[in-house]
Amino acid sequence: MQQEERQEWLGVTAPKGFWAGAAAAGIRDGKAERLDVAILYSEQPAVAAGMFTTNRVRSAAVEATEARIREQRRLQAVVVNSGNANACTGEQGTADVLAIQIQAADLFGLEPGDIGVASTGVIGVPLPMDRLSAGIEEAAKKIRDDGGRAFAEAILTTDTYTKEVVRELTVDGQTVRIGGAAKGSGMIHPNMATMLAFLTTDAEVESEALQEALRHAVDASFHCISVDGDTSTNDTVLLLANGMAGNRPLRPDHPDWDRFVEAVTEAAIHLAKAIARDGEGATRLIETRVEGASTDEEARRVAKAVIGSSLVKTAVYGADPNWGRILCAAGYAGSSFDPQNVDIYIGDIAVCRRGGAVPFDEEAARVVLRGDPVPLRVVIGEGSGKAVAWGCDLTERYIEINAHYRT
Amino acid sequence: MQQEERQEWLGVTAPKGFWAGAAAAGIRDGKAERLDVAILYSEQPAVAAGMFTTNRVRSAAVEATEARIREQRRLQAVVVNSGNANACTGEQGTADVLAIQIQAADLFGLEPGDIGVASTGVIGVPLPMDRLSAGIEEAAKKIRDDGGRAFAEAILTTDTYTKEVVRELTVDGQTVRIGGAAKGSGMIHPNMATMLAFLTTDAEVESEALQEALRHAVDASFHCISVDGDTSTNDTVLLLANGMAGNRPLRPDHPDWDRFVEAVTEAAIHLAKAIARDGEGATRLIETRVEGASTDEEARRVAKAVIGSSLVKTAVYGADPNWGRILCAAGYAGSSFDPQNVDIYIGDIAVCRRGGAVPFDEEAARVVLRGDPVPLRVVIGEGSGKAVAWGCDLTERYIEINAHYRT
Numbered sequence: 001m002q003q004e005e006r007q008e009w010l011g012v013t014a015p016k017g018f019w020a021g022a023a024a025a026g027i028r029d030g031k032a033e034r035l036d037v038a039i040l041y042s043e044q045p046a047v048a049a050g051m052f053t054t055n056r057v058r059s060a061a062v063e064a065t066e067a068r069i070r071e072q073r074r075l076q077a078v079v080v081n082s083g084n085a086n087a088c089t090g091e092q093g094t095a096d097v098l099a100i101q102i103q104a105a106d107l108f109g110l111e112p113g114d115i116g117v118a119s120t121g122v123i124g125v126p127l128p129m130d131r132l133s134a135g136i137e138e139a140a141k142k143i144r145d146d147g148g149r150a151f152a153e154a155i156l157t158t159d160t161y162t163k164e165v166v167r168e169l170t171v172d173g174q175t176v177r178i179g180g181a182a183k184g185s186g187m188i189h190p191n192m193a194t195m196l197a198f199l200t201t202d203a204e205v206e207s208e209a210l211q212e213a214l215r216h217a218v219d220a221s222f223h224c225i226s227v228d229g230d231t232s233t234n235d236t237v238l239l240l241a242n243g244m245a246g247n248r249p250l251r252p253d254h255p256d257w258d259r260f261v262e263a264v265t266e267a268a269i270h271l272a273k274a275i276a277r278d279g280e281g282a283t284r285l286i287e288t289r290v291e292g293a294s295t296d297e298e299a300r301r302v303a304k305a306v307i308g309s310s311l312v313k314t315a316v317y318g319a320d321p322n323w324g325r326i327l328c329a330a331g332y333a334g335s336s337f338d339p340q341n342v343d344i345y346i347g348d349i350a351v352c353r354r355g356g357a358v359p360f361d362e363e364a365a366r367v368v369l370r371g372d373p374v375p376l377r378v379v380i381g382e383g384s385g386k387a388v389a390w391g392c393d394l395t396e397r398y399i400e401i402n403a404h405y406r407t
Numbered sequence: 408m409q410q411e412e413r414q415e416w417l418g419v420t421a422p423k424g425f426w427a428g429a430a431a432a433g434i435r436d437g438k439a440e441r442l443d444v445a446i447l448y449s450e451q452p453a454v455a456a457g458m459f460t461t462n463r464v465r466s467a468a469v470e471a472t473e474a475r476i477r478e479q480r481r482l483q484a485v486v487v488n489s490g491n492a493n494a495c496t497g498e499q500g501t502a503d504v505l506a507i508q509i510q511a512a513d514l515f516g517l518e519p520g521d522i523g524v525a526s527t528g529v530i531g532v533p534l535p536m537d538r539l540s541a542g543i544e545e546a547a548k549k550i551r552d553d554g555g556r557a558f559a560e561a562i563l564t565t566d567t568y569t570k571e572v573v574r575e576l577t578v579d580g581q582t583v584r585i586g587g588a589a590k591g592s593g594m595i596h597p598n599m600a601t602m603l604a605f606l607t608t609d610a611e612v613e614s615e616a617l618q619e620a621l622r623h624a625v626d627a628s629f630h631c632i633s634v635d636g637d638t639s640t641n642d643t644v645l646l647l648a649n650g651m652a653g654n655r656p657l658r659p660d661h662p663d664w665d666r667f668v669e670a671v672t673e674a675a676i677h678l679a680k681a682i683a684r685d686g687e688g689a690t691r692l693i694e695t696r697v698e699g700a701s702t703d704e705e706a707r708r709v710a711k712a713v714i715g716s717s718l719v720k721t722a723v724y725g726a727d728p729n730w731g732r733i734l735c736a737a738g739y740a741g742s743s744f745d746p747q748n749v750d751i752y753i754g755d756i757a758v759c760r761r762g763g764a765v766p767f768d769e770e771a772a773r774v775v776l777r778g779d780p781v782p783l784r785v786v787i788g789e790g791s792g793k794a795v796a797w798g799c800d801l802t803e804r805y806i807e808i809n810a811h812y813r814t
Binding site: 054055056057058085087088089090122123124125126228232233310311314315317318320322323324325327328330331332333335336337339340352354355356357394395396398399400402403404 | 461462463464465492494495496497529530531532533635639640717718721722724725727729730731732734735737738739740742743744746747759761762763764801802803805806807809810811
């Protein structure tokens with residue numbers, strides 16, 4: 001397996017048979033200044049796996065797409081819009097999703113049930129269906145087998161850059177590719193999935209196995225990031241496998257299964273880290289590694305508490321090696337450990353040993369904290385459980401962005 | 408029962424027989440510019456109840472004071488310092504707490520076990536025992552029966568004002584008073600108790616009953632506030648009852664029991680709200696009322712999610728009536744309800760009905776959001792469970808304060 005950096009911009013269209021296109025429809029405010037409608041299309045029907053927000057309040061798009069995947073585990077196209085979440089929009093929201101599916105199905109000669117839908121943006125405002133419909137028509141005309149970058153651009157909201165990934169491996173002597181695109185920014189504290197992420201592969205994968213691969217990948221990636229602790233109403237991760245690589249069907253007893261899952265997981269981690277680094281107002285990525293917990297699950301809980309702590313995030317922003325906040329966050333993570341056995345490192349610099357202060361070079365620690373990413377390490381001394389979680393610093397800019405999001 | 412506003416500054420010394428004093432010892436940085444050591448003393452031994460942080464990482468003061476209360480349910484004095492949390496300070500921290508107890512016991516002719524200790528401030532730095540010891544000696548000389556304000560001042564860190572309360576009621580024909588002082592500011596997401604709060608009463612109360620009254624009061628007050636989601640290492644709430652009012656011992660079968668518990672709860676709520684309003688960088692108090700949940704517990708979970716949401720907090724700061732964020736936070740609270748039955752109000756203005764948008768006067772809503780407190784109401788439509796939680800807005804100032812706390 002090797003990363004092909006030069007092809008990263010192909011994103012979701014890197015695997016065989018996946019096409020994408022986008023249009024500027026002015027979804028947010030009527031001004032068609034940026035791409036905000038995107039379509040992902042597969043030449044062949046694709047086995048589909050999905051994970052969705054656990055928020056009780058869910059976008060109509062989440063409800064519909066989850067239902068489709070549960071019923072048939074198969075999709076051939078996905079329509080995505082940014083600028084409007086289609087959440088808290090009642091029966092109108094549900095009807096609008098169906099209208100999107102019908103329109104896209106007509107354009108591609110498919111059934112409405114073959115179309116997944118995802119939305120992101122402001123909550124509680126009905127979709128501007130006239131503009132969206134025009135956008136879908138235009139995006140459908142523009143789909144290309146190298147349209148991944150346009151797709152990745154169109155799904156962004158307050159994100160500051162596109163998030164794409166391409167991975168490649170060999171299965172049964174065939175080259176298999178995994179592509180992906182995601183968006184994040186605010187309201188990012190994924191619980192089952194992140195805001196929006198789309199993964200594609202031309203591997204042939206059995207449907208149960210595909211869902212299992214996605215669950216594994218999401219647990220180690222989107223479930224390990226936080227920007228602001230707010231779990232969105234629209235979190236959606238989709239993984240589509242169209243089988244065009246020509247391998248024998250992948251499933252857990254296939255000799256290449258583990259490598260496939262690993263590649264999907266790596267792709268998901270790549271996107272999740274990009275989301276964390278591009279959190280609203282963030283200036284850098286915080287990577288917290290926890291070792292020596294009693295289990296991986298306990299380690300993950302601690303790692304997530306550390307990257308979720310407002311006080312840790314502001315300390316990183318201020319390049320302040322205030323390790324007490326790291327230990328404090330570990331302490332309230334709900335994991336049971338003896339604080340007297342905890343060591344903490346900022347980069348390679350030990351700043352806390354056995355739960356207490358040690359002399360260290362503060363200026364050197366500040367230099368690490370000013371870098372990007374910022375590596376933090378918490379060694380608990382209970383067992384062999386380990387985990388990594390990713391977050392970002394918390395800055396004045398987050399406040400500015402969110403104090404006036406709608407105005 | 409009536410509030411006597413003019414006596415609020417008496418705080419912890421309002422009930423009979425409680426004295427307090429404070430000194431400026433330069434605990435934080437050697438500069439004795441502000442009060443930072445405080446002593447609370449009762450003429451008679453007081454029955455003591457306490458609730459403490461559930462953080463795995465706990466201050467040596469928390470460990471010692473909790474142990475004393477568990478063992479004997481009795482204290483006669485409490486020594487408090489700000490500027491240093493004495494957390495993550497290992498065996499030195501434990502030894503320092505004992506030294507404080509011994510010194511204070513000598514000064515007052517008590518046993519070390521009669522002395523409670525509480526600390527707040529920076530984590531991971533040993534207490535400057537020379538300065539602290541001088542401060543304890545000076546504070547002991549200065550204790551007065553109206554020293555509540557000095558006590559309330561000395562326990563502050565980044566708080567911007569003192570937090571005191573006085574309540575009065577009649578029990579068995581005797582006037583009973585409840586006094587209190589608290590500090591909050593940052594690292595406020597109490598789980599068992601808040602940063603530091605001290606309640607006193609001259610009522611005679613049986614020890615089990617006193618702990619029960621405190622638990623009830625804390626659940627409805629300090630457990631219902633959040634500033635930044637970080638549960639401190641030092642959270643401590645103490646309630647001391649010295650019996651000098653001359654009533655028959657209060658316990659659940661006493662006819663005035665409910666009124667006593669209610670008065671203690673009101674006092675605790677008063678302090679908790681003051682902490683929330685004075686959160687680091689906050690400009691106003693957010694009061695979120697949840698009604699119609701299936702149980703009070705479910706209602707509390709929703710109310711706490713709403714006041715804990717960074718996106719709700721920034722929206723209030725920006726006076727943006729973005730109700731979708733309120734509904735989103737309710738949705739991830741872990742409570743089960745049907746979003747289609749949820750109504751949301753900003754002040755008296757309905758901004759969301761049955762989980763969807765309704766037309767409302769945006770400018771009027773902005774006026775409410777610019778007021779203090781900011782009343783939010785979420786009506787769930789499941790049952791009769793209700794709760795209130797208090798938080799504050801999130802501003803650039805929070806970032807400034809915490810990006811450079813130690814520097």
